[in-house]
Amino acid sequence: MSELIESKAISTDLRRLDGLAKVRGTAPYAFDQEVENPAYLYPVQATIARGKVSRIDTGDAEALEGVIAVITHLNAPKLAQTDDAEYTVLQGPEVGFRGQFVGAVIADSFETARHAAGLVAVEYEADEHDALLRSDHPGLYAPEEVNGGFDTDTAEGDVEAALAEAAVVIDHVYTTPAEHNNPMEPHATVAVWEGGALTLYDSTQGVHPVRKTIAPIFGLEPENVRVIAPHVGGGFGSKGLPHAHVILAALAAQCSNGRPVKFALTRQQMFSLAGYRTPTIQHVRLGATEDGRLTAICQDVVEPTSRIKEFAEQTGVPARMMYASPNRKTTHRLAKLDIPVPSWMRGPGECPGMFGPEVAMDELAEACGLDPIELRVRNEPQIDPDSGKPFSSRHLLECLAKGAERFGWDRRNARPGSREEDGWLVGLGVASSTYPFSRVPENTARIRFNVDGNYAVQIGAADLGTGTWTTLTQIAADALDCPIERIRLEIGDTSLPVASVAGGSSGTASWGGAIIAAAAAFRNQHGDKPEAGAQAQAQGMKDPDTERYAMHSFGAQFAEARVHADTGEVRVSRMLGVFSAGRIINPRTARSQFIGGMTMGIGMALHEDGVMDARFGKVMNHDLAEYHIPANADIEDVDAIWLEETDHRAGPLGARGIGEIGIVGAAAAIANATYNATGIRVRELPLTPDKFLS
Ligand code: MOS
Numbered sequence: 001m002s003e004l005i006e007s008k009a010i011s012t013d014l015r016r017l018d019g020l021a022k023v024r025g026t027a028p029y030a031f032d033q034e035v036e037n038p039a040y041l042y043p044v045q046a047t048i049a050r051g052k053v054s055r056i057d058t059g060d061a062e063a064l065e066g067v068i069a070v071i072t073h074l075n076a077p078k079l080a081q082t083d084d085a086e087y088t089v090l091q092g093p094e095v096g097f098r099g100q101f102v103g104a105v106i107a108d109s110f111e112t113a114r115h116a117a118g119l120v121a122v123e124y125e126a127d128e129h130d131a132l133l134r135s136d137h138p139g140l141y142a143p144e145e146v147n148g149g150f151d152t153d154t155a156e157g158d159v160e161a162a163l164a165e166a167a168v169v170i171d172h173v174y175t176t177p178a179e180h181n182n183p184m185e186p187h188a189t190v191a192v193w194e195g196g197a198l199t200l201y202d203s204t205q206g207v208h209p210v211r212k213t214i215a216p217i218f219g220l221e222p223e224n225v226r227v228i229a230p231h232v233g234g235g236f237g238s239k240g241l242p243h244a245h246v247i248l249a250a251l252a253a254q255c256s257n258g259r260p261v262k263f264a265l266t267r268q269q270m271f272s273l274a275g276y277r278t279p280t281i282q283h284v285r286l287g288a289t290e291d292g293r294l295t296a297i298c299q300d301v302v303e304p305t306s307r308i309k310e311f312a313e314q315t316g317v318p319a320r321m322m323y324a325s326p327n328r329k330t331t332h333r334l335a336k337l338d339i340p341v342p343s344w345m346r347g348p349g350e351c352p353g354m355f356g357p358e359v360a361m362d363e364l365a366e367a368c369g370l371d372p373i374e375l376r377v378r379n380e381p382q383i384d385p386d387s388g389k390p391f392s393s394r395h396l397l398e399c400l401a402k403g404a405e406r407f408g409w410d411r412r413n414a415r416p417g418s419r420e421e422d423g424w425l426v427g428l429g430v431a432s433s434t435y436p437f438s439r440v441p442e443n444t445a446r447i448r449f450n451v452d453g454n455y456a457v458q459i460g461a462a463d464l465g466t467g468t469w470t471t472l473t474q475i476a477a478d479a480l481d482c483p484i485e486r487i488r489l490e491i492g493d494t495s496l497p498v499a500s501v502a503g504g505s506s507g508t509a510s511w512g513g514a515i516i517a518a519a520a521a522f523r524n525q526h527g528d529k530p531e532a533g534a535q536a537q538a539q540g541m542k543d544p545d546t547e548r549y550a551m552h553s554f555g556a557q558f559a560e561a562r563v564h565a566d567t568g569e570v571r572v573s574r575m576l577g578v579f580s581a582g583r584i585i586n587p588r589t590a591r592s593q594f595i596g597g598m599t600m601g602i603g604m605a606l607h608e609d610g611v612m613d614a615r616f617g618k619v620m621n622h623d624l625a626e627y628h629i630p631a632n633a634d635i636e637d638v639d640a641i642w643l644e645e646t647d648h649r650a651g652p653l654g655a656r657g658i659g660e661i662g663i664v665g666a667a668a669a670i671a672n673a674t675y676n677a678t679g680i681r682v683r684e685l686p687l688t689p690d691k692f693l694s
Pocket of ligand 1: 205236237238240344345346347348502503504505660
């Protein structure tokens with residue numbers, strides 16, 4: 001166990017320290033950064049799904065006034081490293097997916113660049129492509145591992161025998177569609193070359209990870225790449241690593257007569273270039289005794305990856321640890337398709353992976369004549385079924401019990417479809433939620449005592465809109481035992497000490513751990529009365545408990561759904577999430593994270609559906625007019641609460657992550673509520689009206 005830091009500033013609901021700058025418009029986002037005499041980039045994107053560029057005519061574009069350069073694979077500077085096809089931009093004529101960059105125009109203005117890009121004439125030699133995901137795809141293969149380094153397949157006991165003998169069996173296929181990250185701020189990069197050094201103002205969840213990825217691609221020492229990102233307008237994982245646009249901006253800035261290049265993706269371009277959540281086909285089988293004790297849990301997942309770069313969403317991973325059962329099996333099979341490269345999206349793995357099993361649990365509860373909460377009580381494991389380790393803290397049942405009471409679970413229909421109000425069928429649903437905790441030790445913080453009596457606290461962390469500016473200031477104040485007014489936090493720049501990505505719900509605990517270590521080093525070296533200029537630096541410590549315990553956050557998602565009896569329209573009239581995530585650093589920003597995740601879960605349940613037209617390999621609904629996300633009118637009463645808890649094994653903050661768990665289980669809870677409302681079981685997201693009109 002680590003020694004816990006005492007709460008003084010921590011656990012107070014401090015308002016966002018960057019809030020005023022943001023609402024006044026003075027907080028600089030990537031594209032806003034002022035650089036000398038910038039040029040603007042507009043890309044040319046492939047209009048075939050697979051093949052190669054056979055001819056490209058840039059003459060008309062180049063002739064346009066204001067155009068500085070048109071770059072294609074024929075004249076683009078060569079990259080030093082080309083092992084990752086997503087990042088191998090304009091190095092050859094090959095096209096790996098529709099929307100891939102085949103050229104770019106750099107011009108004096110965005111408008112000129114866009115106009116000129118339309119004048120670039122491209123001819124292709126198209127190869128036959130395959131963009132259709134099917135559960136019987138002939139090319140299905142088992143990847144070496146799935147994302148996160150998890151095993152592709154796991155098996156314990158004999159699920160087939162257990163299913164054959166089980167008194168109750170649930171056996172269905174559940175599907176989730178492609179979902180596209182749509183942060184408010186589009187992906188944007190401003191690239192500046194000075195001598196042999198590259199500066200990127202980038203909209204990213206991690207400046208150091210971007211540097212680490214980009215430097216070898218341009219054959220640079222990491223010290224010669226500086227990445228700056230003080231403010232980021234959301235990412236949801238899509239900014240967790242750079243995508244091709246970052247490389248294109250940096251390449252273009254080598255061809256712009258020394259001018260910095262500004263490049264922001266349009267909303268439509270984001271649908272093929274910013275990553276997205278893979279669709280999944282999940283065959284879930286549960287076997288149980290008559291009284292609802294699981295004897296078999298099996299989840300077989302089929303999902304696509306792009307042909308040019310493997311991305312193996314770890315969809316089957318949460319089913320490995322969620323419930324107790326002597327026989328368990330999970331598998332992942334991938335189909336290589338000619339589609340845009342998938343990437344991370346809030347709760348990768350857990351988020352889609354909990355949909356099938358949590359709806360199946362609802363079906364099992366009904367088959368056993370049990371309340372869905374009681375079913376979960378009966379299958380609560382004593383230790384992590386997957387690793388065999390004890391949980392550092394597992395309070396799923398408390399979350400369910402607390403939520404049931406507060407939500408009015410006793411009003412759930414005993415018989416589905418039995419409550420109608422003004423033409424709306426009303427029902428309640430529940431699902432469990434989980435997300436693993438990880439604290440990345442490779443984080444360093446530096447503290448300097450300034451002449452004005454304030455502490456500079458420096459770490460190359462990121463605030464993607466989640467509240468890092470605020471929470472790290474709170475942590476630093478407690479670590480240095482001073483008021484928050486004396487902390488001058490510096491983040492979002494690779495000139496600051498190395499920090500891990502704002503991803504995997506690991507940021508606050510990882511960076512906070514380094515700040516606590518640096519503060520301890522500072523006080524050791526300089527005592528309570530430091531001299532101006534005194535400084536200390538330290539790395540966050542790895543805790544031996546990380547090896548000894550399984551560490552996960554847990555939650556219970558409750559939803560009330562209203563399905564219109566005539567039109568099939570679905571509304572989520574109430575939602576409550578009850579979470580167990582260790583100590584909460586700032587209740588205000590934490591609540592935002594939870595209800596933000598749940599809101600995104602409503603989008604997943606009701607709206608979001610990336611439609612791939614396999615004939616063209618094209619995401620058809622590639623804008624916010626046709627790719628629906630929840631708007632204000634869709635969100636009625638969403639509430640989140642949490643257990644008062646400190647996880648003594650989760651490092652010196654006693655906190656596990658909160659960024660992603662809010663979305664996990666949300667869609668299943670809503671699907672289960674629509675079943676309770678209507679008696680119609682929909683196993684295919686999203687829950688569109690047509691599915692309730694059969
Ligand atoms: Mo999150 S999808 O780990 O950035």
